[in-house]
Amino acid sequence: MSERMHDVVVAGGGPAxxxxxxxxxxxGMDVVICEKRPGVLDKACGEGLMPGAVRALAALGVDPPGHAINGITYRQGTLAVHAPFRCGTGRGVRRTELHDALSEAVRRAGVPVSHTPITEVxxxxxxxxxxxxxxxxxxxxxxxxSPIRDLVGLGSQGTTSTPRWGLRRHFTLPPWEGGVExxxxxRSEAYVTPVAPDTVGVAILSSVRGGFTQQLTAFPDLAARLADAQPASRVRGAGPLRQTTTGRVAGRVLLAGDAAGYVDALTGEGLALSLSTAAELVRCLRAGRPADYERAWVRTSRRSRWLTESLxxxxxxPVLGRQIVPAAVRAPWLFAAAVHQLAR
Known part of the structure; x- marks a missing residue:
């Protein structure tokens, strides 16, 4: 009996x-997932799904529970500016809930999951x-x-940019904003995302290493608001965030999600980008043209990468960094246009 030939093996059981x-x-492809970690997967993540990400999930038949988000607010000291989403409603979704919803859809589709690690290709x-x-x-x-990225020779030797790290924790506290704050x-940013009527997620991105409590001291108003709130999860971290690659395709191996290259979580568009590029990857495989994925990935991610790199x-x-929020306050139309580009 000949050995079974699958159409696709997917290494990694995260959202991408x-x-x-x-x-x-x-x-209609025969696909199997290899994920060495059993159970529900969690990750340090801002957990705000842009309207485009919500639509991409709906196209897959996935509708995770969460809290509606209507836009993005930037704050710095006494300054604040809000831009509503023009192209639908986003959703704050705990990473574990997103994993549950996607996993259930995969189970219903009959996709098997192997817990055998991939150490050789x-x-x-x-x-x-x-x-x-x-x-x-x-x-x-x-x-x-990604270990596989290095195994197939698509890993880069690194970057000269300032490394950044992310931390995230949830708190039992009713949301005070209708969107992401x-x-x-x-040297850091704090993202507050409503994920349930009684829960917010707080993610901190920083170029300085330190624990969550230490990082929170850079945001005295937020720290005061959280002072009496009960933590609803343990702290999770990730980084360094920037990951460069020499390409997305090496023969019959294709990179997806964060493994395909990552700039920063600054714009909060990571999940939306992972979902949109995943759809392009599937299209290329279905057509039997895997090499086309490189060009499709570059085209699909260009707007996101440009906005994130620029910001x-x-x-x-330092001088420019201090002017980002004041500039958005002075030109709210420009801030709204940038948010629209990220959200669609």
Missing amino acids: GLAVALGCAQA SQHDDHVRAGGLRARYLVAADGLH VTWAR LWARNR
Whole structure:
């Protein structure tokens, strides 16, 4: 009896990997997921889904529970500016709830999950071997510090930019904003996202290493608001955030999600980008044209990467960084236009 040939093996059971697997299954492909960590996966994440991400999930038949978000507010000291979403409503969704919803959709689609880790990859003319499986294609959705990215030679030697890290914790506290609130400090930003009627998620991005409580001291008003709130989760961290790659395709191996390259979480568009590029990856595999994915990824991510790189460039220059929120207050139309570009 000949060895079974799958169409696709997806390495990684996070949102990007699950979205790819679900899309492949819905396109009629034989797909299997390899995820060495059993159970519900969590990650340090701002947890705000832009309207575009909500629509992308709906296209997959996924509707995770959460809290509606209507826009983004920037704060710095006494200054504040709000931009509502013009293209629908976003949603604050706990990462565990998102994983549950995607996992359930994958289960209903009949996609099997193997907990065998992928430590070696070998490519052949018509297939790839990984995790003891044989498939036409391997999709590496194994996260920010993807081992498979390095195994297939797509990892970069690093970057000269200032490294940044992220921390996240939830608090039992009714949301006080209808959207995501971003407070800017000298070297960090705090993101407050409503994820339930009685819960907010607080994520801090910083170029300075330190624990959550230490980082929170840079935001005295927020710290005072959280002082009597009960923590609803433990602290999770991630970083360094920027990850560069030399490409997204190496023969029959394709990179998805954070493994495909990551700039920063500054704009909060990471999940939306993962979902949109996952859809492009599925389209390319369905057409039997994996090499087209590189161009599709660049095209689909161009707007997000440009906006994030531009904002991060200004952020990393002290004089300019202090003027980001004042500039948004002086030109709310420009801030609203930028938010619209991120949200759609």
